[in-house]
Amino acid sequence: MMLSIFEYRFMQYALISAVMASMVCGVIGVIIVEKKLVMMTGGIAHTSYGGVGLGYLLGFEPILGAFMFAVVAALGIGTIKNRNSGASDIVIALFWALGMALGIFFIGLMPGYPPTITTYLFGNIISVTTFDLILMAILTAIVMAVILIFFQDWKAYLFDPDFTKLSGKKTGLLQNVLLIVIALSVVVLIRVVGIVLVIALLTAPAATARLVSRKLTSRIAWSVLFSLIYSVSGLLISTGIPIASGAVIVFFSIFSYVAVYIVTVLIKKHKMAVKKGANA
Amino acid sequence: MNEPLLKIDDLSVSYGDIEALRDVFLEINQGEYVGIIGPNGGGKSTLMKAILNLVPYAKGNIACKGLPVHKANVRMGYVPQITEMNRLFPISVYEVVLLARLPKKIQPFFKFGEKDRTETFEILKKVGIGHLATRQISDLSGGEFQKMLIARALATNPEILFLDEPTAMIDAMYQKQIFLLLKKLSTEMTIVMITHHVQPILKQITRLIYLDKNVIAEGDPQAVYSYVYRASSPVHRKAGMRAGESQVNY
Numbered sequence: 182m183m184l185s186i187f188e189y190r191f192m193q194y195a196l197i198s199a200v201m202a203s204m205v206c207g208v209i210g211v212i213i214v215e216k217k218l219v220m221m222t223g224g225i226a227h228t229s230y231g232g233v234g235l236g237y238l239l240g241f242e243p244i245l246g247a248f249m250f251a252v253v254a255a256l257g258i259g260t261i262k263n264r265n266s267g268a269s270d271i272v273i274a275l276f277w278a279l280g281m282a283l284g285i286f287f288i289g290l291m292p293g294y295p296p297t298i299t300t301y302l303f304g305n306i307i308s309v310t311t312f313d314l315i316l317m318a319i320l321t322a323i324v325m326a327v328i329l330i331f332f333q334d335w336k337a338y339l340f341d342p343d344f345t346k347l348s349g350k351k352t353g354l355l356q357n358v359l360l361i362v363i364a365l366s367v368v369v370l371i372r373v374v375g376i377v378l379v380i381a382l383l384t385a386p387a388a389t390a391r392l393v394s395r396k397l398t399s400r401i402a403w404s405v406l407f408s409l410i411y412s413v414s415g416l417l418i419s420t421g422i423p424i425a426s427g428a429v430i431v432f433f434s435i436f437s438y439v440a441v442y443i444v445t446v447l448i449k450k451h452k453m454a455v456k457k458g459a460n461a
Numbered sequence: 462m463n464e465p466l467l468k469i470d471d472l473s474v475s476y477g478d479i480e481a482l483r484d485v486f487l488e489i490n491q492g493e494y495v496g497i498i499g500p501n502g503g504g505k506s507t508l509m510k511a512i513l514n515l516v517p518y519a520k521g522n523i524a525c526k527g528l529p530v531h532k533a534n535v536r537m538g539y540v541p542q543i544t545e546m547n548r549l550f551p552i553s554v555y556e557v558v559l560l561a562r563l564p565k566k567i568q569p570f571f572k573f574g575e576k577d578r579t580e581t582f583e584i585l586k587k588v589g590i591g592h593l594a595t596r597q598i599s600d601l602s603g604g605e606f607q608k609m610l611i612a613r614a615l616a617t618n619p620e621i622l623f624l625d626e627p628t629a630m631i632d633a634m635y636q637k638q639i640f641l642l643l644k645k646l647s648t649e650m651t652i653v654m655i656t657h658h659v660q661p662i663l664k665q666i667t668r669l670i671y672l673d674k675n676v677i678a679e680g681d682p683q684a685v686y687s688y689v690y691r692a693s694s695p696v697h698r699k700a701g702m703r704a705g706e707s708q709v710n711y
Contacts, residue, residue: 215551337563347513351567391551397550
């Protein structure tokens with residue numbers, strides 16, 4: 182009965198978007214969480230709002246504007262952070278605020294208020310267009326290829342960039358590629374959960390995977406699976422209630438994380454009690 | 462006369478307005494086992510990182526066998542401070558050491574060969590943590606983690622081994638084991654080690670350097686240690702026997 186809604190084209194597009202977003206979230210989310218780049222990712226996502234505003238103002242696809250701004254923000258934050266690591270929080274905050282302010286400024290220059298702007302801010306997976314889908318497919322393919330093809334190098338770099346540099350690898354190149362890949366991931370997710378909620382979908386599945394897995398590859402696999410469950414469940418739930426799909430997906434992600442957390446704590450306690458009983 | 466393995470000329474390093482090293486001159490010869498001591502903030506780690514090209518330097522020159530470090534083609538192993546490591550990263554002991562054998566160039570779909578895998582196990586056994594190979598690093602004690610970092614450095618087959626406080630935050634038993642291991646390794650390679658626990662190895666090391674922004678004293682380990690101990694006493698500190706006075710050679 183419920184599956185019959187997937188006969189509609191917009192729901193098919195939404196489902197395909199959810200699958201692509203889950204792949205990106207699974208891989209990049211784990212990297213962001215392990216590398217402690219969550220706030221930087223938030224900064225990149227919010228800066229992209231400036232590009233959305235510029236797109237509306239100049240009449241080109243807003244998602245392309247978001248793409249350009251996200252890449253510039255990623256490289257800008259990375260470069261300044263390298264030169265002065267102590268100021269990285271400040272730099273992220275400045276990019277974050279500047280991007281939002283530019284978005285508001287560009288929208289303010291328009292004669293009216295674009296009605297679809299909220300889909301970029303808060304996401305609306307069922308409004309994904311063919312163009313969005315093609316762009317998402319290209320970006321997802323790039324992100325997955327870059328990470329999976331050079332997986333051993335990424336593993337070494339993520340664990341210890343200094344040692345990787347010492348062994349002769351171009352860690353500056355690896356860092357810049359990673360930042361660009363994060364920016365591309367943000368763009369993939371904007372249509373699903375929106376700029377404001379991108380961080381949630383990049384962190385919640387990876388954080389849940391962290392609770393159930395201790396190896397990098399299996400953590401990535403779990404993260405993809407959780408992300409898929411969250412996105413599709415959120416999408417299905419949102420069809421029955423008048424709330425934006427992005428918000429429902431994020432609610433579902435965070436509640437699921439808390440539920441898995443409680444279950445893992447209870448299992449640990451149970452195991453300890455059994456062990457204690459056996460020793461007594 | 463033989464070219465020194467490492468020659469540091471007039472090296473100065475700053476972090477913004479903070480001066481970490483000032484006008485450092487130093488030579489390290491092949492086969493030496495050098496200890497570096499000094500106060501916190503005295504520039505010991507910065508000196509090591511400058512040699513390894515991990516921090517940029519404002520002034521001076523570092524040469525390895527007469528060539529700039531990046532052109533010298535001398536393999537350098539590095540054991541960083543344990544506090545700089547992400548000990549919760551989801552990776553096994555075996556993987557950490559194996560990754561040290563990655564080729565210099567970034568290669569698509571790279572797979573390690575049988576030789577890399579076998580030698581990785583041999584190194585883990587040599588360092589005494591063969592039984593921990595499949596463990597996740599988050600399960601390791603401080604001492605086990607340090608041994609893993611030493612194994613990783615050895616996996617690069619280094620000619621010079623740099624260690625930054627390898628016995629910090631670990632118990633006496635592991636300290637002893639690590640010092641014994643380094644004593645053994647010192648017959649195979651040049652070792653430069655920063656440590657706050659120098660007393661137990663005064664007879665093992667060939668030279669001791671006391672660094673506080675620049676080289677304050679260097680030479681015979683026992684003599685330098687006695688000098689530093691005296692200089693650190695309140696009476697001598699008052700008299701100004703600290704950073705800034707002319708270098709003492711023993």
